[in-house]
Amino acid sequence: MLPPVGAPAGPLDPAIEEDPRALYVLGLVGLRAGHLDEAIYLLREALRRDPTHEGAQRNLVRALLAAGRATETLAAADDACAAQPDSAELHFARGTALNALRQPAAACAALERSVALDPEFAPAWLNLGNACADLDDWTAAEAHVRRAVTLDPTLAEAQASLGYLLTVQGRLAEAEAACDAAIAVRPDLVQAHWNRAVAALLAGDLPRGFAGYEWRKKHDRFRHDFIGLPGPVWTGDDPVGRTILVHAEQGFGDTIQFARYLAQIADRGGHPVLACDRVLVPLFAGMAGVDVVARGTALPPYDAWIDQMSLPLRFGTTLDSIPCPEGYLRADPCRVARWEAMLPAEWRVGLAWAGNALHNNDRRRSLTPALLGPLLAVPGVTFVNLQVGPRATSVPGLRDLSPWLVDYAETAALIACLDLVIAVDTSVVHVAGALGVPAWVLLPHAPDWRWLLGRADSPWYRSLRLFRQPAPGDWPAVIAEVVAALRAGEARWRAKHGDDGNPLVRSQFP
Numbered sequence: 001m002l003p004p005v006g007a008p009a010g011p012l013d014p015a016i017e018e019d020p021r022a023l024y025v026l027g028l029v030g031l032r033a034g035h036l037d038e039a040i041y042l043l044r045e046a047l048r049r050d051p052t053h054e055g056a057q058r059n060l061v062r063a064l065l066a067a068g069r070a071t072e073t074l075a076a077a078d079d080a081c082a083a084q085p086d087s088a089e090l091h092f093a094r095g096t097a098l099n100a101l102r103q104p105a106a107a108c109a110a111l112e113r114s115v116a117l118d119p120e121f122a123p124a125w126l127n128l129g130n131a132c133a134d135l136d137d138w139t140a141a142e143a144h145v146r147r148a149v150t151l152d153p154t155l156a157e158a159q160a161s162l163g164y165l166l167t168v169q170g171r172l173a174e175a176e177a178a179c180d181a182a183i184a185v186r187p188d189l190v191q192a193h194w195n196r197a198v199a200a201l202l203a204g205d206l207p208r209g210f211a212g213y214e215w216r217k218k219h220d221r222f223r224h225d226f227i228g229l230p231g232p233v234w235t236g237d238d239p240v241g242r243t244i245l246v247h248a249e250q251g252f253g254d255t256i257q258f259a260r261y262l263a264q265i266a267d268r269g270g271h272p273v274l275a276c277d278r279v280l281v282p283l284f285a286g287m288a289g290v291d292v293v294a295r296g297t298a299l300p301p302y303d304a305w306i307d308q309m310s311l312p313l314r315f316g317t318t319l320d321s322i323p324c325p326e327g328y329l330r331a332d333p334c335r336v337a338r339w340e341a342m343l344p345a346e347w348r349v350g351l352a353w354a355g356n357a358l359h360n361n362d363r364r365r366s367l368t369p370a371l372l373g374p375l376l377a378v379p380g381v382t383f384v385n386l387q388v389g390p391r392a393t394s395v396p397g398l399r400d401l402s403p404w405l406v407d408y409a410e411t412a413a414l415i416a417c418l419d420l421v422i423a424v425d426t427s428v429v430h431v432a433g434a435l436g437v438p439a440w441v442l443l444p445h446a447p448d449w450r451w452l453l454g455r456a457d458s459p460w461y462r463s464l465r466l467f468r469q470p471a472p473g474d475w476p477a478v479i480a481e482v483v484a485a486l487r488a489g490e491a492r493w494r495a496k497h498g499d500d501g502n503p504l505v506r507s508q509f510p
Contacts, residue, residue, distance in 0.1 A: 018049065019049075020046040020047075020049040020050035020053055020056070021046075021053075023042050023043070023045045023046035023049070023056075024042075024043065024046040024053060024055055024056045024059075026042045027039045027040075027041075027042035027043035027045075027046060027056065027059060027060075027063070028043075028055075028059055030042060030063075031043075031059055031062060031063050031066075036063050036066055036067040037067070039059070039063040040060065040063045040064060040067065043056045043059055043060040043063060044060060047060065052083065054080075054083060054084055057076070057079065057080035057083065057084070058080060058084070058087070058089065058090065060076050060080075061073060061076045061077045061080055061089075061090060061093045062089075062093070064076055065093050065096060065097065068100075070097040070100035070101050071097075071101065073093055073094075073096070073097040074094060074097040074098060074101065077090050077091075077093045077094040077097065078094065081094065086117055087117070088114045088115070088117035088118035088121050088124065089114075089121075091110050091111070091113040091114035091117065091124075092110075092111065092114040092121065092123060092124040092127065094110040095107045095108070095109075095110030095111035095113075095114060095124070095127055095128070095131065096111075096127050098110055098131075099127065099130060099131045099134060102134075104131045104132075104134035104135050105135065107127075107131040107134075108128060108131045108132060108135070111124055111127055111128035111131060112128065114128075115128060120151055121151075122147075122148040122149075122151040122152035122155050122158065123148070123155070125144050125145070125147045125148035125151065125158075126144070126145055126148035126155065126157060126158045126161060128144045129141040129142070129143075129144035129145035129147075129148065129158075129161060129165070130145075130161060132144060133161075133164075133165060133168075136364070136472045136473060138165060138168065138169055138472070141165050142162070142165045142166070142169075145158055145161050145162045145165060146162065149162060153185075154185055156182040156183075156185040156186035156189050156192065157182070157189070157191070158182075159178050159179070159181045159182035159185070159192065160178070160179060160182040160189060160191045160192035160195055161191075162175075162178040163175045163176070163178040163179035163182065163192065163195040163196060163199065164191075164195045166178060166199075167195060167198060167199045167202060167446075168446035169446075170446075170453050170454075172199045172200075172202060172203045172453075175195065175196075175199040176196050176199050176200065179192045179193070179195050179196035179199065180196070183196070190215055190218045190219050190220075191219070193212055193215035194212070194213075194215050194216060194219050196212055197209050197210075197211075197212025197213045197215060197216075198449045200212060201213065201449035201450070202447075202449045202452060202453060203452075203453075204319050204452055206312060206317050206318050206319060207313075207316060207317070207318060209449070210310075210312045210313040210317065211313060213309065213313070214310065214313070216309070217307070221360065222249070222250060225249040225250060225307075226249070226307060227247070229245065229247065229299075229305045231302065231303070231304060231305055232303075232304045232305075233304065233305060233306060234304035234305060234306040234314070235314065236313075236314030236315065238268070238269075239265055239268050239269060239270025239271075240268065240269035240270065241269065241270075242270050242271065242303040242304065243270070243271045243272075243273060243300070243301065243302040243303050244265050244270050244271065244272050244273070244302065244303065244304055244305070244306065245273050245275060245299065245300075245302035245304070245305040245306070246261075246262065246265075246272055246273065246274045246275070246305070246306055246307075246308050246311070247275050247295070247305060247306070247307050247308060248274060248275060248276035248277065248280075248295060248308050249307055249308055249309055250309065251356070251427065252277065252279075252280060252408070252427040252430075253426060253427035253429070253430040254308070254309060255276050255277070255280055255308065256280070256283070256329075256408075256427060256430040256431060256434055257430050257433075257434075257450070257460060258308050258309055258311055258312070259274065259284060259287070259308075259328070259329070259434070260322075260323050260324040260328045260434070261308075261311035261312070261315060261323065262274060262284075262287060262289075262290045263287065263288070263289070263290070263323070263324065263328060264311075264315060264323055266288070266289035266290060271289070271291070272289070272290050272291070273290075273291045273292070273293060273299075273300060273302060274290060274291070274292045274293070274308075275292075275293050275294075275295045275299060276292065276293075276294070276295055277294070277295055278294035278295070278296075279407045279408055280292075280407075280408050281293070281294050281407075282332075282407050282408065282409035282410075283329065283407070283408040283409045283412055283431075284329075285409070286329075286330055286332065287328075287329070319459050320459075322459050322460055325458075325459060325460060325461055325462045326436055326462050326463075327433070327434055327435055327436030327461075327462075327463065328434055329412065329431075329434040329435050330435070331409070331412040331413045331415070331416035331435060332409055332412075332413055335409065335410060335412075335413030336413045336416050336417060338413070339413055339414050339416075339417045340417050343382070343384070343417055344382050346380065346381070346382045347380060347381050347382060347419050347420075347489075348382050348384055348417065348418045348419050348420075349381050349382065349383055349384065349418065349419065349420045349421070349422060349486070350383075350384045350385075350386040350414070350415060350418045350420070350421040350422070350423070350428070350432075351372070351375075351383050351384065351385060351386060351387070351395075351398070351421075351422055351423065352386040352387050352421070352422075352423035352424065352426055352428040352429075353366065353367040353369065353371075353372060353387060353391075353395070353423070353424060354366035354367060354387060354391045354424065354426070355424060355425065355426035355427075356426070361444075361448075364444040364446070364472075364473075365424050365425045365426070365443075365444050365448075366424055366426075367424055367442070367475055369394045369395045371475050371476065371479055372395060372479075374479055374480070374483050375422070375479055375482060375483055375486065376395070376397070376398070378483060378486050378487055381486065383398060384401070384414065384418060385398045385399055385400060385401050385402075386401075386405075386411065386414070386415070386421065386423065386428050387400075387402070388402040388405050388411075389402065401414070408427075408431060411428070411431055412431050412435060415428070415431055415432050415435060415437050416435055416437060418437060419438070420437075420438050420439065420440065420489065421437060421438070421439035421440070422439070422440045422442070422482060422486075423439065423440075423441060423442065424441070424442045424443075425441060425442070425443055425444070425447070425448060425451070429441045429461075429464065430461075432461075432463065432464070433458070433460065433461025433463055433464050434461070435463075436462070436463050437463055438463050438464075438465070439461075439463060439464050439465070440464075440465045440466075440467055440482060440485070441458075441464055441465070441466050441467065442467050442475075442478050442479075442482065443466055443467065443468045443469065443478075444469050444472070444473075445468070445469040445470070445471055445472040445473070445474070446472070447468065451466060456468075467481055467482055467485075
C-alpha cells in the first residue's frame, strides 16, 4: 500500500507518532521549509490526536492556502474559526479561499471581518480589493488596494493589483507607474510585468507591450501552453530556405488573429509550419506557402521554432504596420456553395452571444439570451446562429446549427455567406475579420487589450466595428446602439436589393 500523500519517507519514531506536539513541531518545520504536502500531513495527524490544538489548526490553514488547495483551506479555516472566531488571519484565509472558488460576495464578507479585527493587516486589504474587483466594484477595489499599499509599501502584489485596477478603468499611465513600483520591489514578479504589458498594449504601444508580453510564459494562467520544443528558437532573423515551426497558444481567437504572420514568414523566403488545435487545421489549410499540423501529433522537421504570440515582437509590429488588416483567410469554395444554396436571400446577420464558459472573463464578455430580444425583433433580417456548444440552443426561435459547424472551416464558410456578423468578443469575430467580412463586436467596459480604448474601429481588422459598454455591465445600452445601427443597415439593404425574398430558399435553410 502506498503511504498517504505527504507522509514522511521513513517511519516516524513511535513516541513522536503519538505526540501531537511533536507532530505539530515537525509540521511547522516542513511548512517553513516549503514542504507543503508533508506539513499538511503532519499537521492533520497532530489534529487527529488533539483536535483542540490551535497552533496546528492555524498552520494547517496556512499550509493549505500556500498549496493553493482552496476547498480544503475553506473547510480547515471554518473548523479553526469555530475555536478562534477573532483570528483576523483565519478570516483572511476563508476570504482568500472563497474568492479562489469564485464566491466573491462571500469572500468580501470574510475579508471585511478580517480587516475589522486587524485594520493593519495589509494582505487582507489587498484580497478584499481583489474580491471587490471580481464584483466589478472598481471604486471600492481601488480604495482597498491603495490601503494595502499604504500599510505595506513593500507588498509588491498590492502594487501589481493596483496596476490591474487602473488598467481596467482606462488610467493607463497610472497603471504602468503602479506596476513599475511593484517591479522595483520584486523584479521577478510576473503579475506586475504582465499587467504593465497589458496596459502598454491597450494604450497602443505595441513594441513595448509585446516585449513585456513575453512574461506570459511564466504566468500561472498561460505557462501550460509552453512546452519548450527542441531546437533553436527563431529570433526573427533571416528565414530564407528555413522551416519555421510556429506553436499556437492560448485561445482559438488568438491563433486566428496571429495567423496573419505566417504569410510574413513565407514572404521573406521561409517555410512556416503552424502547429495548432486540430479543429483549426482545415481553416488554415488553404493559406499559400503554409503547412498546418495538429498540435500533439508528430511534428515535421524544422530549423527553428517560435511561440505564435511572440511573432509581433519579432516583426517589430506597430499600430501602423499590422499585417493584413483587410483579411488573410479564404473560405473553402465548396463549403461556401453549400451554405449559399441553403440560406435565404434576405439580409443575413450572424449572431454569437457567448464565448467559452471556462474563459476567466466570460461573465463580463458574454450576453444572456434575454438581452437579445430587441435585436431579434428588428424586422427584415434573417438571423443565423453562429453559436456552438451548450449555449447554441439557448435562444428560442434561433435554429441550432452546431451539428453542421463541425470545425472552423465550416464556420468560416457560413460567415463568408453573411452580410454581417454581430458577436461578443469571441473567436467568431476573428474568423469574420480574417475573412474581411463585416462584423460588429460587442465589448465590455474593460475590453481585452487588442481592442484598445475609445475607438470604434480595429487596426487588426478593417471590417470590424466596435460597440463598447458605456459603464460596467451596461449591455442594454450596447444593444440599443446596435439595434439602431441594424435598422439603418437593413433599410439600406432593402433600398439596394428590394423586397424580393425567396421563400423556397428560406424553406431549405437547415
